[in-house]
Amino acid sequence: MHSFTEENYLKTIYYLATRQQGEVTTNALAEMTATKAASVTDMLRKLADKQLIHYRKYQGVRLTSEGERLALKIIRRHRLWEVFLVDKLGFGWDEVHDMAEELEHIRSDELVERLDKFLEHPQFDPHGDPIPTTAGAMPQTGYRKLSEVAAGESVCVMGVLEHSPEFLQHLNRTGLTLGCSITLREINAFDKSLLVQIQPESTLFVSHDVARNLLVEGE
Amino acid sequence: MHSFTEENYLKTIYYLATRQQGEVTTNALAEMTATKAASVTDMLRKLADKQLIHYRKYQGVRLTSEGERLALKIIRRHRLWEVFLVDKLGFGWDEVHDMAEELEHIRSDELVERLDKFLEHPQFDPHGDPIPTTAGAMPQTGYRKLSEVAAGESVCVMGVLEHSPEFLQHLNRTGLTLGCSITLREINAFDKSLLVQIQPESTLFVSHDVARNLLVEGE
DNA sequence: TCTAAAATTTAGACTTGCCTAAATTTTTTG
DNA sequence: CAAAAAATTTAGGCAAGTCTAAATTTTAGA
Structure with a gap:
């Protein structure tokens, strides 16, 4: 072991x-x-x-391939426990990382598979990260960074690249949470900050630092 | 810590x-x-x-009282996780000890309290052991060992003193699971084995070794 | 009660995972 | 392209938790 x-x-x-x-x-x-x-x-x-x-x-x-297999197994556990903590126990997405960091080391394959079933085989964790399969494959998503989207496009927030509680809490406060639909109105040429419209009608500025840590999906 | x-x-x-x-x-x-x-x-x-x-x-x-407080906290965690594993994930009562042994060390009081709520504040774990309160009190049960019951009495199986998978699987096979009502028909004077009737009509012999590890409740 | 056996503690050592300081290799730059 | 800087490795050590063997204390038996 x-x-x-x-x-x-x-x-x-x-x-x-x-x-x-x-x-x-x-x-x-x-x-x-x-x-x-x-x-x-x-x-x-x-x-x-x-x-x-x-x-x-x-x-x-x-x-090595064996090392990668093990790494994906740990990541699968981590992300499944995060789903449990948020969906079943009601924690916020900004609170679960440290607990999942401990839970991911519980040694029982049977436990992980039963947890997966209990959670109804989730595809993504609360941060939008894909959950590796039992077989050890990491599902690929076609997400782009919000910082790479062109003005005028409408996209859906699907994930984050930065997992710190500070960042996630900032998103909570601004309303930029997973699943929300936004339209990119303007890109500020000076500091690359964005003017973003959250459906249906609120509008806010998003700094480049935030935008390059937000993952979004097509139109 | x-x-x-x-x-x-x-x-x-x-x-x-x-x-x-x-x-x-x-x-x-x-x-x-x-x-x-x-x-x-x-x-x-x-x-x-x-x-x-x-x-x-x-x-x-x-x-010391501080040591006891900590011990009861660990035991509370252990028993709550056992309830989770059996009630939510569908494990058998003979399969959960080793996993709970690891889960009990996850360091988050908030996690334990949310788990307790999610499980609807169970009073007993899957083996009938009482779950210590958040305040650190161990609930007392009035259970007796089956080996101390007199012939003719009817009692209800409420817990076990031995937690080995072997013992629990033996109980599974004989049908002596938690909550079952039994009547003690005879006590063999030679080896203290018991003739027990499980409601409504099956009858079996129970060795003294089994009887002194079974906890039962009154009439 | 005195002595042998049993229980417990001490002494010294090992493994894991970490550290600092010094040596070595690679990379960068004038 | 050689010297300085940066990155990495080696050497030697430390703390936690374990071990074996030897010493000490307690208990039990004649």
């Missing part, structure tokens, strides 16, 4: 690999896991011994 | 203290936690430093 800590490294390597290209660096991992580079190096050697990552000294790291 | 391991020791000390009188011994703890006496001694010193137990070398151990 794999330790709590090993599972977190695998998940973090997966996460970083999807946002960068090439191999994941020691420093990036140290920052994400809030440890020091030397500690990361220790763990990388251990994961490489277990054939969960491809590791070449000084060159960075990449998951 | 307290470690996973510390929480397990507190829970185990509480458990042993309720079945024995006097102080809990090092050896008993070593056996229950599947470790060695020397390891237990180390942990007892640590728990004593944190004022969670009263500890006198060579004399055994007793929870």
Whole structure:
């Protein structure tokens, strides 16, 4: 079996690999896991011994297919528990990350599959992230960032790239929650901020920082 | 905060203290936690430093009121998760112990209280054990062991003292599950085995070993 | 009650995962 | 393209929780 800590490294390597290209660096991992580079190096050697990552000294790291399988399993658990916490226990989407971070390490495949069934096989977590399948596939979505949408387009808010409580609470306050339909009225050339109309009639400014962390779906 | 391991020791000390009188011994703890006496001694010193137990070398151990408060909190979590696993996810009462053993360490009071509400404030877990209150009180039941019931009495099966999958599966097979009404027909003087009638008409023998692990309620 | 057995504690060591400081390799830049 | 900077790894150590073996204390039996 794999330790709590090993599972977190695998998940973090997966996460970083999807946002960068090439191999994941020691420093990036140290920052994400809030440890020091030397500690990361220790763990990388251990994961490489277990054939969960491809590791070449000084060159960075990449998951093996077994490592990716495990990472997706952890992510599946995390996202299913988040659905449980929000849909069944009534938590807000800004409150569930830390709890899911613990729940994702409960070791029982049967538990996960029963939870999935209990939740009626959700496809997305409360932040709009797709839930990997039992078979270990990550469903692809065609979402774009709001910051890449052209003026005049109407789109639907489908997810977020930033999961911090601060960001999510800001969205709560402005009404930019999942599923809401918006039309992009203007793009400010100076600071790239957006004038957005939320259906049916409220209008608000959205900073570029917010817009590039909001995922939206076509017209 | 307290470690996973510390929480397990507190829970185990509480458990042993309720079945024995006097102080809990090092050896008993070593056996229950599947470790060695020397390891237990180390942990007892640590728990004593944190004022969670009263500890006198060579004399055994007793929870402080703070230690007991924590132990009851862990037990409350454990039993609520067991209710969730059985009532909501459909697990059998013989399958849930190990999962609850992990879930009980998830650190969020808010989570526990929301779970309690979601489950509609259950009073007992799937084995008939009472669920401690948020305030930290262990509800008392007036249950007797089936082995202490007199011939001729009719009683209702309310709980078990032994939680091993083997024992619970044996009860499943014989039909002696929670809530079932039984009448004690005869007590065998030689081996203390019982002839029991399960309402309305099936009859079976129950060994003394089974009878002293079954909790029943009055007439 | 005195001694042997049982229970417990101490001593010293191991593993995991982390750290700091120093050494090494890679990358960047003048 | 060589020197400086940045990134990474190595070396040596620490804390938690465990272990075995040896020492100590308590208990039980003759």
